[in-house]
Amino acid sequence: MTTLETERVCWAPRGRLVVDDVSLQVEDGATVGLLGPNGSGKSSLIRILAGLRPPSSGDVLLDGSPLAGMSRRRLARRLAVVEQEPATSQDLRVRDVVALGRVPHRPAWAPDSAQDRAVVEEAAAHAGIADRLDQRFSTLSGGERQRTQIARALAQEPEILLLDEPTNHLDVRHQLALLALVRRMPMTCLVALHDLNLAAAYCDQVFVLSHGRVVAGGAPAEVLTESLIAEVYGVRARVHHDDGVVIRFLGPVS
Amino acid sequence: MPVRLPRPALMLAGAPLLVLVSVAGAITVGPSDLSIADVYGVVADRAGLGSTDLTLLQQSIVWDLRLPRTLLAGICGAGLAICGVILQSLLRNPLADPFVLGISSGASTGAVSIVVLGIGSGAIGLSTGAFAGALASFGLVLLLASLAGGTTDRLVLAGIAATQLFSALTSFIVFTAADAEQTRGVLFWLLGSLSSASWTDVLVCAVVVLGGLVCCIAGAGWLDAFAFGNDAAASLGVDVVRIRAVLLVLTALMTAVIVATSGAIGFVGLVLPHLARALVGVGHRLLLPATALLGAIFLIWVDTAARTMIDPEELPVGVATALVGVPAFALVLMRARR
Structure with missing residues (x-):
């Protein structure tokens, strides 16, 4: 059992209130949608939940203990993030990208072990990019890049996965395939989404944000x-x- | 795309041998007829393992002039190339290197201030001044770039501004405060030269560059994690603020020590990391040693060319690296275009 919850979290960079008094609890093992118009604070909330931005006030709790007191490395083994359209200036192969997920699992000086390589292969297979591992990341389509990032996140072997609008810029077929993939995953997934119909079809639970506040939460059919x-x-x-x-x-x- | 050669690790194992051959070979080149066997004889003699039948003058050419110079070239080449890898990875900018970002210029200004003001001398005093200058200019570049939006081109533009500023400051200090002898030295700081290499220089640079290399290899996994930016690195468990600070200061330190002994040599840190990536891939555990070895071999031969090409005059090595480096820079620039 892993629970992720926020307690009265606010985030106000340079005095502008972006996340306003958010208290929510994510059900264990569920696929949870985070909805709301542009600028409603979805991405900011995801960064706060991932421990990438410390909240101005309030706490994010993982299994009841605040993220603030947790080491980055321990957190990275329990919680993974897929950002919106991550970009790199380096010429990485897909295998290199997926293998980044093993960074929190070994000392920085150590080479990858046979187990690391096995986890990478398995994560790639799970995300449907096993046949792309030796290709260059820069040559992939948008959908394949998202899958590569999801494979990297899976290689972290997290208990919780946060995804920030993973269906952006994907055609409808790839949107459906990607959300089906997210839904199949055993761990708790929190997905920021724009498309309400997709959220209704694939999420067990949704939260709706407006101007940084949670205005509704629960089963999609009710919310x-x-x-x-x-x-x-x-x-x-x-x-x-x-x-x-x-x-x-x-x-x-x- | 470059062809991936098989077994990068095996190539890496052969490279130190190539460095050794380069050192021995480069020493034989020049206006005194020497062979690799002669060079070995002198080294063996000094180490008490054999004897040499060379004249004292020839022995001195090998031991006091060419050996320290060649070793210093190798160490500086390795150090500058490592700095290039770290800067390119941490700042996510394929055009980053200590020279382009103005760190070398800042270090020159710092070292020149020490010489002209007479505060201290020797490799340690110069290095300290150079370190202060390097940190100052690096800080300025990062500040300017972040104020301007922090994109790839902004960083390079900030670097150009810093390079111009600190080059001007170096010239200004030299022309206002120095005597004629020191004025001639301004070329040394602005263009780079290995002609004054001493065994102390070799020792100081070797300690700092080897130490830096070991630290960086120890943090290879963290450097990998920066491929998708600071937030991505943080979400992979890297303590971004601390690791970045440590590695950037380490880069400034290595640059400072190198500049203090050999002036501002450009393009080594810019070009060699790209070549190394094409050979061994992007993983820093292999990339760092590979880049160091390539940098060493590269600068040893470029310096050898620089000191013999227009005999009896000597070309500053920075001029030679620029002549080789600018076309390579153009290639990198075209590849960086997305």
Whole structure:
């Protein structure tokens, strides 16, 4: 059992309140969606949950103990992040990228062990890029890059995986394939998403952010209502519940 | 893309031999007829393991002039190349190197201040001044670049600004405060030269560069982790603030000691890491020693060319590295275009 929760977390870089009093709890083993319009604080919240930005106030708790007191290395073995469109200036092979996930598992001077290599192969197979391992990262398509980063995160063997809009810039087929992959993973996954229909189809639990605050949380069918979509996104919508939740957008709120 | 040669580790094992051959071979080149056997004889004689039938003058040419100079060239080449790898990896910029970023210029200014103001002398005093100058200019470059947005081109532009500023300061100090003899020395600091190599220089540089190399290899996994930036490194368990600070200061220190003994030599740190990556890949555990060895071999031969090419005059080695380095720089620039 691993629990990730925030207790009244605020983040205000240079006095601008970006994350405002967020308290949430992520269910163990669930696929959890983080929703909200552009600039609502999703990416910031993910960085705070990953321990990459210390909150201005409040705490992030992993199994009840605050992240602030945990060593970076120990945290990296329990929690992995896939950032939005990570870029590198180096000419890495896919294998090099996936192998970065083993960095927190061995001393900085040590070579990779047979076990490290086995974990890398397995993670790549899981993410569906086993046949790409010797290719150059720079030659991959957007979907393959995301899968490579997910494989790297899996190689960290984390208990919790945070993904920041992993479906950005992917065509619809790749979006579905990627979220199906995330859903299949055994660990707890927190995914920032734009597409409400995808969130409804693939998440067990969603939180909706607006102006840095959590305005709703729970099962998608209960949270994603016509009135919430109108209020948070300023969009009129019809929500159908016949075969899972399907949302049809009608236009901006007049 | 470059062809990946088989067994990079095996190549790495053969490279020290190549360095040894380079040292011995480079010493024989020049206006005194010497063979590798002669060089070995002198070294064996000094080590008490044999004797030599060379004249005292020839012995002195080998032991007092060419051997320290060649060793210093190798050590400086290795050190500058390592600095290039660290800067390129940490700053995620394929064009980063101590010369381009103005660290060498800052170190020159620091060392010249020590000479002209007469505060101290010798390898240690000069190195201390150079270290202060290197830190000052590095700090300025990182500050300017971050104020300007921190992108790849901003960093290089900030480096150009710092290079100009500190070169001007060096010239200014020399022309206002120094005598005629010291004024001639300004070329040494601005262009780089290994002609004054002494055994003390060799020792000081060897300690700092070898120490730096060992520290960096010990942190190879952390350097790998910076490939996707600071946040990505942090999420892989790297204490980014501390590791960055330690490695950047280490780079400044190595640059400072090298500049204090041989002036500002450009392009070694810029070009050699790219060659090494093409040979052994991007993992720092192999990349760092490979770059060091390549840098050593490169500077040994470039310096040999520099001191013999326009006999009896001597070309400053920085001029020679620039002549080789600028075309290579252009290649890197074109490859960096995305």
